Amino acid sequence: MSNNQFKRGELYSVINGVASTAVARRLQKNFRNAGLEITIEQWSILYHLWKEDGLSQQELCTRTYRDKASITRLIDNIEKLGLVERIASKDDRRVNMVYLTDAAKPLQEATYNLANQTMNEALQGISKEEIEIVKSVFQRVYENSK
C-alpha cells in the first residue's frame, strides 16, 4: 500500500461531486417550495428544449451526458406530466423529435429565476476567474475519462 492516502482522500471529493450535489438538492428544494412538481433531472431536459425546441432523444443524450435508456425514461415521465411530446421524424423513422407542449412554456421563467437565484447563492464569494478554472478542469477531466 502506498503512503499517499491523504491525497486520494481529497480527490475522492472530486469524484463524488459533493458541491454540485448540494446545489442540485437546493435547486430541487426551491422548485418544491415554489409548487413546481418537477425534478431537477426533468428540468435539465426542459432547459435544453427551451434553448432549442424539437431535439431528438439522441441529441438530448449528448447534451445532457446521459445514456439512451435514461433519456427514454426521463422523456416518458415528462410526457406523463404533459410537458413534452414525442413526434416521429419524417426524414428518419427511427428518430423521435421531442417538443415542448404549451403547458411547459409558462414554467420557463419561474424555473430560470429559481435557478439563477440558487446559483447566485451557491457562487457567493467565488470569482469569475475561479469559475473559469473549475470549468476548464471539469472539461479536461471529462475528456480524460471518456
Next chain:
Amino acid sequence: MSNNQFKRGELYSVINGVASTAVARRLQKNFRNAGLEITIEQWSILYHLWKEDGLSQQELCTRTYRDKASITRLIDNIEKLGLVERIASKDDRRVNMVYLTDAAKPLQEATYNLANQTMNEALQGISKEEIEIVKSVFQRVYENSK
C-alpha cells in the same frame, strides 16, 4: 426573462457535475474489468472504513454526504456481499457500528491501485494549483448550498 442565458447554460454543467460523473463511470468500469463486483458507491463506504473501521451509520452519512435511508440500504447491500457487518453499540442501543469483515481487507490494495490509476488518468495535464482551486470552490459552494 433576463438575457444572460449563456451564463446559466454553462453553470448548469457545474450543477450537473459532469466531470465527476465521468470519473465515477470510468472507475466503475475499471472495477468491473478487474473482476471486482462492487459499485463505486459501495466502494466509497469501504474507503472510509479502511481509513477508520467501526463507524456508526450516522458518521458514514456525514462523511459521505448521504442521508440515513441511503446509508441503510448501501450497508444492506454491502452486508449481503459479506464485506461489512453491523454490530449494535453497547453505549447507545440506537446505534449500529459498521465493521469490515476479513473478506473486505484484501480488496483494499486492489481498489486503491485502481482508484489511483483512474485518478492519475483523469488528472493528466492538470496542475496542483488548479486542483487546489477546484477543491476550494467545491467546499465554498457546498457551504453556500447547505
Next chain:
DNA sequence: TTATATTAGTTGCATAACTAACTATATGTC
C-alpha cells in the same frame, strides 16, 4: 440487391437517490 453493420429507441434488471412516515432509544424539563 442482398447481406452486414450501424444507429435510434425501448425494455428488463439491479443499484442508488430523496422524502416522509415509522419504531426504538436517549435526553431534558417540569
Next chain:
DNA sequence: GACATATAGTTAGTTATGCAACTAATATAA
C-alpha cells in the same frame, strides 16, 4: 418520575441511473 423532544435507524414509495439485450429502420459493401 413523567411527558415532550431529539436522535439513530428502517421501511415504503417514487424517480433516476447504467448495462445488456432487444426491435426497427437506415446505411454500407459485396
